[in-house]
Amino acid sequence: MRREKLFKSSKAGLAALTFAGMLTVTACGSTKDSTDKEASSGSGASTASTPAADAGGAIKSGLKIAFLPKQINNPYFTISDKGGEDAVNALKGEFKRVGPSDASASSQVSYINTLTTQKQDAIAISANDPNAVVPALKKARAAGIKVVTYDSDTDPAGRDLFINQAAAEDLGRTEVQLLAKQIGDGGGDIAILSATPNATNQNTWIKFMKDELSKPEYSKFKLVKTAYGNDDDQKSFEETQGLLQAYPDLKGIISPTTVGIAAAARYLQGSKYKGKVKLTGLGTPNQMRDFVKDGTVDGFELWDPGKLGYLAGYAAAALASGTITGAEGDKFDAGDLGEKTVGAKGEVLLGPPTVFDKTNIDNFDF
Numbered sequence: 479m480r481r482e483k484l485f486k487s488s489k490a491g492l493a494a495l496t497f498a499g500m501l502t503v504t505a506c507g508s509t510k511d512s513t514d515k516e517a518s519s520g521s522g523a524s525t526a527s528t529p530a531a532d533a534g535g536a537i538k539s540g541l542k543i544a545f546l547p548k549q550i551n552n553p554y555f556t557i558s559d560k561g562g563e564d565a566v567n568a569l570k571g572e573f574k575r576v577g578p579s580d581a582s583a584s585s586q587v588s589y590i591n592t593l594t595t596q597k598q599d600a601i602a603i604s605a606n607d608p609n610a611v612v613p614a615l616k617k618a619r620a621a622g623i624k625v626v627t628y629d630s631d632t633d634p635a636g637r638d639l640f641i642n643q644a645a646a647e648d649l650g651r652t653e654v655q656l657l658a659k660q661i662g663d664g665g666g667d668i669a670i671l672s673a674t675p676n677a678t679n680q681n682t683w684i685k686f687m688k689d690e691l692s693k694p695e696y697s698k699f700k701l702v703k704t705a706y707g708n709d710d711d712q713k714s715f716e717e718t719q720g721l722l723q724a725y726p727d728l729k730g731i732i733s734p735t736t737v738g739i740a741a742a743a744r745y746l747q748g749s750k751y752k753g754k755v756k757l758t759g760l761g762t763p764n765q766m767r768d769f770v771k772d773g774t775v776d777g778f779e780l781w782d783p784g785k786l787g788y789l790a791g792y793a794a795a796a797l798a799s800g801t802i803t804g805a806e807g808d809k810f811d812a813g814d815l816g817e818k819t820v821g822a823k824g825e826v827l828l829g830p831p832t833v834f835d836k837t838n839i840d841n842f843d844f
Contacts, residue, residue: 538799541571543791544593546586546603548630549709550577553765554736554783555604557844558629561784562602565791568813573791574598581709583607583676590614594621600794602787603637604629608678612636624797628790629783630679638797638804640825641790643781646679649734649831650686652779653758656833657730658696660756660776665698666729669721671742671759673709673735683734702728707738714741722751733759739778743769763834763842770839777835784844786828789815793826 545562547555559575566573576593578585583606591614593601601623605611608631615625615636628641643649657668670687672680684704691701702725707714714737722728722745733739739759743766746752753773761778769775792812793802802808808820818826834842 535799535801537569537795537801539570541566541569541599541795541798542574542597543571543600543602543794543798544574544576544596544598545787545790546589546593546601547575547577548581548586548604548606549579550575551579552709552737554762555629557762558604558783558787558790561787561789562791563787564784565788565813566795569792569795571599571795578606581606581674581677583610583674586611587614590618594618594623597621598623599798600624600626602626602628602641602790602794603632605632605636605678606630606674607676608632610676624794626790626794626797628786630677632678634823638824639793639820640823641786641793642825642827643679643786644828644831646682647686649760649779650683651690653683653732653734653760654687654690654696656758656777656779657732657756658699660758661699661729663698664729665696665700667700667702667725667727668730668732669702669725669728670704671714671717671721671731671733671735671738672704672706673738675706677709677735680734687732707733707735707741709735709737711737711741714738715745718742718745722749722755728755730756730758733757735759736761736765736780739775740765740769743774747772747774761834762844763839764844766834767839770834770836777833779831779833781828781831782844785815788813789818789826789828793818 543566545559547559563573576589586606590611594617601618605627612633612635619625625637626639626641627637631640670684691699705717705721707717731742733742739761742757746755746757747769757775758778760780762780766775766778789812796802796810802810804820804824806820806822809817812818820826
């Protein structure tokens with residue numbers, strides 16, 4: 479997918495959510511084959527100490543930057559990592575993409591170790607678990623490799639920067655608000671279909687969903703269950719089926735994962751619950767377009783994953799070049815996204831996501 483497609487913006491009349499605030503969020507056994515196993519040579523930095531940033535310096539050419547998504551075969555990460563590749567290519571670097579095909583907690587560890595041995599200049603990782611990958615990432619950083627997390631964070635001890643999609647609190651609360659609006663004032667039982675039980679981003683969003691539901695205006699809504707599809711299409715499909723069997727009066731489902739929402743929509747589309755059980759969450763326009771147009775889904779939200787990976791690529795290059803250290807207040811050029819500023823706890827915010835529905839979904843292609 480070309481970057482111009484990933485970055486295609488809305489035509490007139492786009493309704494976007496406004497987000498304020500920032501908060502830490504995310505979202506690894508033996509690993510399976512990656513798409514890129516070849517060894518590469520070259521030198522990374524030899525020390526883990528952090529020199530002062532050379533704010534006026536240029537991005538180095540030839541930087542080796544590796545992307546390690548949660549799952550190599552997840553369509554969301556195919557899009558996000560293409561954005562990262564575009565950024566690395568624009569900076570005349572060497573792009574590599576490796577990763578597991580499952581999303582278990584430790585499935586990314588062997589890939590981190592290999593990338594460390596290969597002396598990459600930077601690793602951009604979307605963590606399957608906030609803690610399981612930290613020891614390996616600490617070794618990478620000790621070897622002078624810069625670490626950027628994107629989409630799903632680790633404990634801050636494991637990375638230099640976190641590229642955050644949007645403020646976690648706002649994402650969690652707005653997904654409840656969207657579903658409540660779709661269901662109406664009558665309320666009813668609702669459920670959450672998440673990814674893995676340990677996914678930091680999912681759990682942070684869910685915490686704020688529960689807090690939002692505790693407000694008086696949601697007194698008629700009841701969260702009956704949080705199910706886990708493990709970011710696997712078939713597992714998510716079966717969990718959706720199980721939710722409807724266990725709770726036949728269910729009024730709505732929130733699935734804050736692109737795999738989960740698509741699988742849930744597919745189940746609803748072919749069932750007697752189509753149009754009756756509301757579904758929202760996080761998805762891409764291309765995967766959800768048919769479900770929106772046929773009435774299975776009223777609306778959902780997401781940021782542009784290509785932009786997320788693109789920003790991670792520029793941040794990794796800036797760190798590896800020494801133009802920033804990851805300190806709060808650091809500023810760096812992010813190409814087509816303009817200048818970005820490092821916030822508290824080493825977070826860089828991409829910006830507000832968009833609500834996609836029948837009125838605007840055809841204006842996007844990613």
